[in-house]
Structure formats: structure tokens, C-alpha cells
Amino acid sequence: MTAAPDWNWHGGAVEAAKRHFGGGNRPWLDLSTGINPHCWPGADTIAIDWHRLPEREALAGLEAAAAAHFGAAPHHVCAVPGSEVGLRLIGRILGGAAHHVAPSYRTHGEMFAGTAPIARGEARAFAGTLVLANPNNPDGHVTDTASFDAMLAGREGWLLVDEAFADCDPAASVAHRVQDEAPLIVFRSFGKFFGLAGVRLGFVIAPAPVLAPLRALLGAWPVSAAAIAIGAAAYRDRGWVEAMRERLFGEAAALDAMLGRHGFAPKGDCPLFRLIDTDDAYDLFDRLARAAILTRPFADQRRWLRFGLPGSGEALDRLDAALAYD
Incomplete structure (x- = not known):
């Protein structure tokens, strides 16, 4: 399939993905950005x-x-x-x-x-x-x-x-x-x-x-x-910053291990996202999107697919299950 410009241009195009892929009432899992899934918790109290x-x-x-x-x-x-x-x-x-x-x-x-x-x-x-x-x-x-x-x-x-x-x-x-x-x-x-x-x-x-x-x-x-x-x-908030750095590297390691079990070799030294290189990157993007999971494809690098951190064990398991589906 040919991905729409919305998600080829940048991450976070969830509304465009919903319109294109449907997905019913399932909540979308947005892995298309490199944004920390764990927000600094003080914003709502200021x-x-x-x-x-x-x-x-x-x-x-x-x-x-x-x-x-x-x-x-x-x-x-x-x-x-x-x-x-x-x-x-x-x-x-x-x-x-x-x-x-x-x-x-x-x-x-x-x-x-x-x-x-x-x-x-x-x-x-x-x-x-x-x-x-x-x-x-x-x-x-x-x-x-x-x-x-x-x-x-x-x-x-x-x-x-x-x-x-x-x-x-x-x-x-x-x-x-x-x-x-x-x-x-x-x-x-x-x-x-x-x-x-x-x-x-x-x-x-x-x-x-x-x-x-x-x-x-x-x-x-x-x-x-x-x-x-x-x-x-x-x-x-130095305490939160230091604890979050440690947490992100741990979650990136868990994502690496899961992707590795599916035969992918994730690369990258930034814990907020991982990139894989695979023959069927666009087919994989399409399959995940039809499971209401948005990842990041690249129009000029059609072998690449980028994954943001799932942010929870439940979300990681959901991605794991979608990758296992054949």
C-alpha cells in the first residue's frame, strides 16, 4: 500500500489514520512519535x-x-x-x-x-x-x-x-x-x-x-x-528527570527484546524510539494500522519502520500480539 502523506510527514497523525483505516471503537496505540509516553506529572497542578x-x-x-x-x-x-x-x-x-x-x-x-x-x-x-x-x-x-x-x-x-x-x-x-x-x-x-x-x-x-x-x-x-x-x-524537578532516564532505558530494552523475538534487529541509542529495517516495512505498517497501532513509515526509506515506546506492559503485549499475527 502507499501510505498517506500525513503519516509519512511526521508522527502523531492518529486522526488521519483513523479516517483511512477505520478500527471501530478500539483505542489507538500511537507509536508513531518519539514523545515520552510518561508525561511529567506536575503540569496539571500548576x-x-x-x-x-x-x-x-x-x-x-x-x-x-x-x-x-x-x-x-x-x-x-x-x-x-x-x-x-x-x-x-x-x-x-x-x-x-x-x-x-x-x-x-x-x-x-x-x-x-x-x-x-x-x-x-x-x-x-x-x-x-x-x-x-x-x-x-x-x-x-x-x-x-x-x-x-x-x-x-x-x-x-x-x-x-x-x-x-x-x-x-x-x-x-x-x-x-x-x-x-x-x-x-x-x-x-x-x-x-x-x-x-x-x-x-x-x-x-x-x-x-x-x-x-x-x-x-x-x-x-x-x-x-x-x-x-x-x-x-x-x-x-531533578528527581523525576533522573528516575525517568533510568525508566526509559529499561523500557527500551524491553522493546528491543520483544522486537528481537520477532526477527527484527532494532537500532538506535535513544530510548524514546527504535528503528527496524525490513523488506516488508510498508506491509507491516499497514497490518499494524489495521490493528489500530500507528507506527512511523518513511516515503524515502521504504524498508524502515520506527516504533515509539509503548509505555506500559499492556501496550507492549498488544504490539507483541499484533506482530505475531500472520
């Missing part, structure tokens, strides 16, 4: 003052809390209404030509007016402006420290690192290396690790000369009062 505009001091507090979480200096951190917006605005601010490591997140190829894909093996020696994700989406590859050292040494262009999935393992991050003198910009997402994608909150970590025009474009109120309050509290 009182939001919807009557007032966000205060400058509250925004600064959010950015300071995020900076401490990232290991970056607060004056290098700028809140944006989702990392997607940050990526696109920085591309416009920097301008010029760029390359993006492929395969990767689709927006990386749309940030600059002139951009071209480059293979991961060529990125280490490439000196021009380069966009890459770490961990990478969709294959979960993590770029090692030595490679980043090589890419930053004697750099002629910018190195733009999308760390949307880096919260699971802080050792993968280079946010702490952002300086005013370094050609390095890092992007972070709040919603993926904290399971609150609807908050629409992200961050650009960049040299001050880059953040100045970015803040000018964003204006006085770049994010909502709810994003400020929820984000600041969540980033300060």
Missing part, C-alpha cells in the same frame, strides 16, 4: 494566570532553569515556541548555503534557502555550515565526542546541532560548549522528554550575537505563561 501577559522575570527564570538542565550559561539560552520554530528562524538569521546530515529530521533540509544532504561519514571533515541531529532521528545514532572535536576544530561555517532527544542521556549533549567565540548553535526540545509536546516549548542555545536578532524576531512574549510555568517547574 496554577496558570491566564489574565496577565508573561513577565520578563518569569521568562528569565525559565531560561535559567533550562540552562542548568542543559549545562549551559543562561545568557546563551533563548526560549522559543517549539524547537521547530527555532530551527527555521536560525536558518533565516544565518542565511547562506548549508549542508545537513542525512537521513535526519525533514526540517533540517528546509532551514536554509540553499541546502544539500551530506552523508554522516563525510560530516566530520566538512568545514561549511552543517546541520545534524544528536541523537539522530530516525535512526537514533549518537555522534561521539571525538567527532564533535574534529567538526569544531578550525571550523569555517556554523555547526548546528539539533538535540531534541538529548535529555535522555546528557553525555550526548554539546550544549555546555556553546560560547560567544565558537561557531556552535544547539537546539533543544522540551516536549519530547517531558512528554508534553502540546506545550510547544523549545530552546536555542547560541552565541549572544546570534540570540540578539532571534529575540528581536520573537518579540516581547516569545512563549506562553503556561509554557513558562510548566517548563521552569519541570526542569527543576
